Amino acid sequence: MTAAPTLTAALASAGVPIELRDLSAAYGEHVILRDLTLSVTPGERVALVGASGGGKTTLLRALAGLIPTQGTLHIGTGAPVRTRVMFQEDRLLPWLGALDNVALGLARPERHRAARALRDVGLAGRERAYPHELSGGQRQRVALARALAHRPDLLLLDEPFGALDALTRADMHGLLDTLLTDTGATTLLVTHDLDEALKLTDRVLLLRAGQVALDLPVPLPRPRRRLDTEPLRAQLETQLH
Numbered sequence: 251m252t253a254a255p256t257l258t259a260a261l262a263s264a265g266v267p268i269e270l271r272d273l274s275a276a277y278g279e280h281v282i283l284r285d286l287t288l289s290v291t292p293g294e295r296v297a298l299v300g301a302s303g304g305g306k307t308t309l310l311r312a313l314a315g316l317i318p319t320q321g322t323l324h325i326g327t328g329a330p331v332r333t334r335v336m337f338q339e340d341r342l343l344p345w346l347g348a349l350d351n352v353a354l355g356l357a358r359p360e361r362h363r364a365a366r367a368l369r370d371v372g373l374a375g376r377e378r379a380y381p382h383e384l385s386g387g388q389r390q391r392v393a394l395a396r397a398l399a400h401r402p403d404l405l406l407l408d409e410p411f412g413a414l415d416a417l418t419r420a421d422m423h424g425l426l427d428t429l430l431t432d433t434g435a436t437t438l439l440v441t442h443d444l445d446e447a448l449k450l451t452d453r454v455l456l457l458r459a460g461q462v463a464l465d466l467p468v469p470l471p472r473p474r475r476r477l478d479t480e481p482l483r484a485q486l487e488t489q490l491h
């Protein structure tokens with residue numbers, strides 16, 4: 251007898267490669283990304299860190315196709331790419347329950363994935379709860395379930411846990427670490443939290459003035475403890491200040 255697929259297997263993706271060459275982006279006269287060159291392999295997890303205004307969110311917007319760019323920007327290998335973005339605020343619709351929020355935008359044959367995703371983020375039993383009946387951490391779990399239910403090839407996370415308290419955030423790190431391993435999507439995570447970057451990703455890019463000032467691999471087994479990531483954190487901190 252073959253084993254039943256796991257829940258997250260139903261939400262899995264192979265991830266897509268990203269190739270940026272001499273990528274530039276500007277808001278009017280204000281140039282934000284300057285001749286940025288970067289390769290990301292399928293399924294790789296990359297953190298974008300750096301001081302405010304360095305261009306982290308702008309790079310995510312460029313990858314999501316939300317702003318015009320110059321230069322080369324290739325995502326995937328030609329087939330349509332499913333991209334999902336998750337933000338610091340949950341962006342749930344207040345008049346819909348958790349399940350309906352997750353199912354939003356899914357085609358009818360895909361809607362069964364919503365319940366699976368909600369279970370995967372630990373919210374089985376809260377399908378009918380409205381956003382105002384959930385805690386901040388739970389709402390971000392719903393937002394994460396919504397992103398994963400679309401089986402993204404590319405997951406763009408813009409400070410997704412920035413508004414959560416430290417304990418809830420630590421919980422979310424554990425959850426995201428597991429889910430990302432299971433789903434396999436190529437992931438870019440914008441964060442100001444170096445521990446978050448070092449715990450969750452394969453590589454940390456420090457963006458400064460729209461360019462990659464440091465490209466730091468994180469070749470550590472998972473799950474990672476603070477003790478393991480401390481030397482890399484020290485290295486990043488010297489570059490940040």
Ligand SMILES: Nc1ncnc2c1ncn2[C@@H]1O[C@H](COP(=O)(O)OP(=O)(O)OP(=O)(O)O)[C@@H](O)[C@H]1O
Nearest residue numbers: 277280282300301302303304305306307308309440
């Ligand atoms: N829609 C916009 N129109 C004009 N300028 C913008 C716009 N969005 C961002 N900027 C400017 O672009 C620069 C880079 O912003 P971006 O949000 O990419 O930086 P960031 O590294 O993500 O910063 P933070 O860490 O504060 O989120 C900033 O100087 C910002 O003021």
